[in-house]
Amino acid sequence: MDNRAEKYLAHLDRLCGGAKAEFYSQESSSPALPGVTTLVHEGLSDGMLNAFTYGVSLAEHPAWQERTPELHLSVRSKNVIWAEALSFIADGMRGTCAFACGDTVDLGERVTPESEMTAFCVFAPALPDPAGYTGLDVSVAGHEGHDLIDIVGLYPLHDIEMRYLHEHGLEALWNRDWDPHDVRRQPAV
Template sequence: MVSRAERYLAHLDRLSGGREPHFFPVESTKQGLQGVTEIVYGDLPDGLLTALTYGLSLAEHPDWQHGSPELCLSVNSSNVVWAHAVGFLAEQLRGACPFSYGSTIDFGERIVRESEMTAFCVFAPLALGRDDYLGIDVGVSGHEGHDVINIQGMYPIHEVERQFINEHGLEAFWKSDWDPTDVLRCPAI
C-alpha cells in the first residue's frame, strides 16, 4: 500500500523530472504529530534553490477547509539555511498559522547571515503551475474523506515590507517593483 507521504513525493518526482532531492528531517515538537521533512532541490528551476515541506499538512487548522498546506520556497541562493528556516516555521507554526495567501510571518531575526530579510509572506508558489500546487490528492486506501495538499509559496521579505503587507494587503506589495527570488535585494517599499 502506498502511503500519503509516498503519494506526495511521487507528485514532486513528476514535477522535478525525477531529480533527486536532499531530505532534512525536523524533529516534531507537537505531541502526536510526526516531524516535518524539508525536501530540497538545488538548481531547480535553473539557478534557484527550491525547498518544499512535508509534515505541515499532518496538523489541523480551522481555516483548512479545501486541503491542508505544505510550503515551497524558491530563492536565488545556494544557502540551504533558507530551506531550514521554512522547515522550522512549518513545524513550529503548524496548527497555529493558517499559511494562507497574504499571511506574513516574522522570523524574529535575520533568516540567513548574508541577507537583511527577517520575515516571509505567503502566496502562490513561484516555480509551480496552478495544476501542480493545488488539489494534490494524497488520500490512501482506508482513509475517510478527502485528503488534499495545496502547496503554498513562501517569500522572504524585509520587516518594512511585512508591515506594509499587514497594513495595505499583499496585492499592493506584489505590484511593487521587486524580484521574489532575490534574497539580497533592497526593500521594495
C-alpha cells in the first residue's frame, strides 16, 4: 500500500475484525483540505453505532507534533445522524481543536431528536483494545520519519455535564455513575 488513507483503512479493518463499514463523505469547508470520510460500523458492537473519521489528521495544529488524531464515536443508537455529527465536527474543527483528552465540543443544539445532548467530550476511545488505536503508522514511501495517528473518542454530553466538566475537570465527570454510550440517559450531574 502506498496510500496513507489505504493504510489507515487497513488498520481499522484489522482492528474491527473485518466488520462491514458504510462510508459517508463530508465536503470540506476549507479549500486547503480534502473532505472528511466517516466509516460507520453498525455490527462492531451489539446495538452500537461505531463511527471513525478520516480527514482530521490531514490538518495541522500546534499541539500535533508527533501524532495527529482521528475521531471515534460509539453510541447506543441506530441513528446515522450521530455519525454525520462526527463528520461535521471533524471537518469544522480540524486544525482549530487539538482533540486532546478533556476538550469539549459544543454544538449548541440537540444532535438528534432522540437525545437532549448538545455537546461532546474527548477521551480515550471506547474500544476493546484502546492501546491498539494509538500510534497507527500510516507513513508512505518518501515520507521522512513516521506519520502516526491516534484515534480519540468523542462522547455525547448534556450541556450541564459540559459545564460541570469545565468547572470540575474530566476525571470528576468520568467518575460519576453514568453510561457514556447511552444517548437517551438523564444528565449525570
